[in-house]
Amino acid sequence: SYELTQPPSVSVSPGQTARITCSGDALPKQYGYWYQQKPGQAPLLVMYKDNERPSGVPERFSGSSSGTTVTLTISGVQAEDEADYYCQSADISSASWVFGGGTKLTVL
Amino acid sequence: QVQLVESGGGVVQPGRSLRLSCAASGFTFSTYGMHWVRQAPGKGLEWVAVISDDGTKKYYADSVKGRFTISRDNSKNTLYLQIKSLRPEDTAVYYCAKNPAYGYYFDYWGQGTLVTVSS
Numbered sequence: 001s002y003e004l005t006q007p008p009s010v011s012v013s014p015g016q017t018a019r020i021t022c023s024g025d026a027l028p029k030q031y032g033y034w035y036q037q038k039p040g041q042a043p044l045l046v047m048y049k050d051n052e053r054p055s056g057v058p059e060r061f062s063g064s065s066s067g068t069t070v071t072l073t074i075s076g077v078q079a080e081d082e083a084d085y086y087c088q089s090a091d092i093s094s095a096s097w098v099f100g101g102g103t104k105l106t107v108l
Numbered sequence: 109q110v111q112l113v114e115s116g117g118g119v120v121q122p123g124r125s126l127r128l129s130c131a132a133s134g135f136t137f138s139t140y141g142m143h144w145v146r147q148a149p150g151k152g153l154e155w156v157a158v159i160s161d162d163g164t165k166k167y168y169a170d171s172v173k174g175r176f177t178i179s180r181d182n183s184k185n186t187l188y189l190q191i192k193s194l195r196p197e198d199t200a201v202y203y204c205a206k207n208p209a210y211g212y213y214f215d216y217w218g219q220g221t222l223v224t225v226s227s
Contacts, residue, residue, distance in 0.1 A: 090212035095167040097155035
């Protein structure tokens with residue numbers, strides 16, 4: 001299996017733009033997905049297939065992909081966006097699903 | 109709406125066994141793959157196992173192979189995870205999660221059930 005690497009933490013002020021990256025060798029071949037997890041809650045899908053936003057997720061959330069890196073961008077960050085964010089992909093050859101280590105987004 | 113409700117967690121002694129359940133509703137359970145994902149206290153998410161819609165295909169994380177068994181009963185809309193020889197490092201919240209029709213990800217999650225392995 002392979003690994004996905006995220007920065008442990010990202011801090012932004014309200015109204016600014018937060019960018020959370022996720023790097024992995026298989027990402028050029030496999031989609032990246034993003035989950036938001038607030039304390040005491042289950043993860044919530046916020047981005048799928050690199051840049052598709054599920055219904056109900058605010059438009060300020062967007063995704064992109066370039067080479068071995070996928071990025072979750074939150075424009076105009078709000079206090080309610082403070083959470084842990086996990087990227088995820090899959091290693092189809094070994095039938096395994098992989099998560100990044102998670103990034104704690106702090107809204108200052 | 110999609111609902112996934114886990115149960116079966118609790119405090120268990122090392123070496124014992126446990127079976128977790130996940131009751132599904134709000135969708136046609138028998139047509140979707142299902143997963144278990146766990147999260148140790150204060151740690152990140154770890155994928156555990158997946159089962160195909162008809163239950164014929166099962167895959168596991170290397171860390172749990174041989175001790176964990178995923179299964180499902182489509183007549184009861186229920187997903188299971190049997191855990192043998194529990195270890196302290198199995199202490200975690202265990203989530204069941206639904207795989208969408210296409211793709212390799214988790215579109216809905218349950219609220220989780222906490223398993224604590226301690227003597």
